[in-house]
Amino acid sequence: xxxxxxxxxxxxxxxxxxxxxxxxxxxxxxxxxxxxxxxxxxxxxxxxxxxxxxxxxxxxxxxxxxxxxxxxxxxxxxxxxxxxxxxxxxxxxxxxxxxxxxxxxxxxxxxxxxxxxxxxxxxxxxxxxxxxxxxxxxxxxxxxxxxxxxxxxxxxxxxxxxxxxxxxxxxxxxxxxxxxxxxxxxxxx
Numbered sequence: 001x002x003x004x005x006x007x008x009x010x011x012x013x014x015x016x017x018x019x020x021x022x023x024x025x026x027x028x029x030x031x032x033x034x035x036x037x038x039x040x041x042x043x044x045x046x047x048x049x050x051x052x053x054x055x056x057x058x059x060x061x062x063x064x065x066x067x068x069x070x071x072x073x074x075x076x077x078x079x080x081x082x083x084x085x086x087x088x089x090x091x092x093x094x095x096x097x098x099x100x101x102x103x104x105x106x107x108x109x110x111x112x113x114x115x116x117x118x119x120x121x122x123x124x125x126x127x128x129x130x131x132x133x134x135x136x137x138x139x140x141x142x143x144x145x146x147x148x149x150x151x152x153x154x155x156x157x158x159x160x161x162x163x164x165x166x167x168x169x170x171x172x173x174x175x176x177x178x179x180x181x182x183x184x185x186x187x188x189x
Contacts, residue, residue, distance in 0.1 A: 001149070002073050010074040011067070018065045028057055031075050035082050038146060042086045052089060056082040072155045079146070079156045083138070128178060136171035143168050 002010070010027060017024035035056055040049040059081050060067075067077055129137070142148040142156060153164040 001147075004071075007071065007073050008069075011069050014064050014067055014074050017061060021061060024057075024061050024064065027060075027074060027078075031078050032057070034075065034146070035078050038079060038141075039082050039086055041141060041145070043089075048089070052082065052085045056085050059085070070155065072152050076148070076152045076155045079142070079148075079152075080158065083156060125175075128175075132171065132174070135167055136174070139164060139167040140171050 013023055013026055017027070032053070036049060036053045039052050039056070040046065043049050043052065056078060060078055067074070129140075132140075138157060139153060142153045143150075148156065150161050150164045150168070153159075153168070154161040157164065159167075
């Protein structure tokens, strides 16, 4: 989690990049891997991910003058652009959206709050996650795989903060009902 000063520093770098594109390189280097992995989980295709990731950063650089400071990290804007690029791709190609769930991360979440999980139950959970509606998967991915707070999730998905909380809680309730999962968020179960 970035401090307010770090968020403001990144914002200043982004504003500089409008006049000096080389300044953008610092943000690109810092966030490329995170944005790549975010896109990859939604495409499960490295070549497509590389293309969409490149398009994400190109759009960010071209539109850096449009970014408005709202107290969220610049990376949240990159995630928003990346999500839009992924959505645009799926609309254009008329393909079914893919979510590649990182099994290691799911196991970490389970270990934090659940006992008695065997391999069969974990596999059922992984399969169940793939069947969740896109809006629920998006918030779970941003909250638990990308470690975003509700304010950032709201910004990325262009919804209200209360909407981000509601979607997250609904998705977690669905998981709890089907798997008796206890997942920690905001220091609470």
